């Protein structure tokens with residue numbers, strides 16, 4: 001699996017350091033509140049579990065499963081809601097946890113969905129932000145790294161449902177997806 005990686009962008013240690021910093025920022029932002037922290041499956045699974053343990057304060061957690069890449073390297077343009085949250089977020093402070101904001105379509109879909117349900121506030125924490133790829137406006141409040149416009153894998157991010165379990169984030173060799 002490591003042989004398919006062109007270069008490592010962020011090591012496990014760099015990701016851990018970013019999680020610590022973001023955990024502090026989120027702890028301060030929600031001091032005295034009990035946010036509903038919503039992880040976006042499947043990509044954000046590892047980031048969600050790491051970040052939650054770096055937040056010093058009460059929180060509820062939930063997950064939403066949405067998909068638009070269908071295993072490939074480009075957005076299908078349509079975001080499908082595969083599994084909804086089961087928390088009533090009306091009047092609540094919501095924090096969406098994403099692995100990456102790329103075109104912005106997934107995040108825009110979730111921001112609109114949670115706004116419509118009457119959340120008191122909806123903020124976003126993303127590990128990776130890829131601003132050069134943005135098609136739809138969708139800003140994050142807490143950002144781990146701003147990344148170049150390359151297809152990334154690892155630490156939750158997949159190509160063809162593989163590579164999610166890499167402990168680091170890397171750039172996939174283009175021949176892996178151009179040969180398929």
Ligand SMILES: O=P(O)(O)OC[C@H]1O[C@H](OP(=O)(O)OP(=O)(O)O)[C@H](O)[C@@H]1O
Nearest residue numbers: 041042043067068069102103104105106
């Ligand atoms: O900004 P966008 O262009 O919408 O891309 C970002 C979204 O795409 C990926 O999810 P994907 O649809 O691949 O599902 P997955 O998390 O199950 O891999 C990623 O985990 C984000 O949720």
Ligand code: HPA
Nearest residue numbers: 102150151152153157158
């Ligand atoms: O760069 C990426 N890698 C994996 N999944 C993704 N989903 C959106 N962007 C990416």
Ligand SMILES: [Mg+2]
Nearest residue numbers: 043069071158
């Ligand atoms: Mg994916």
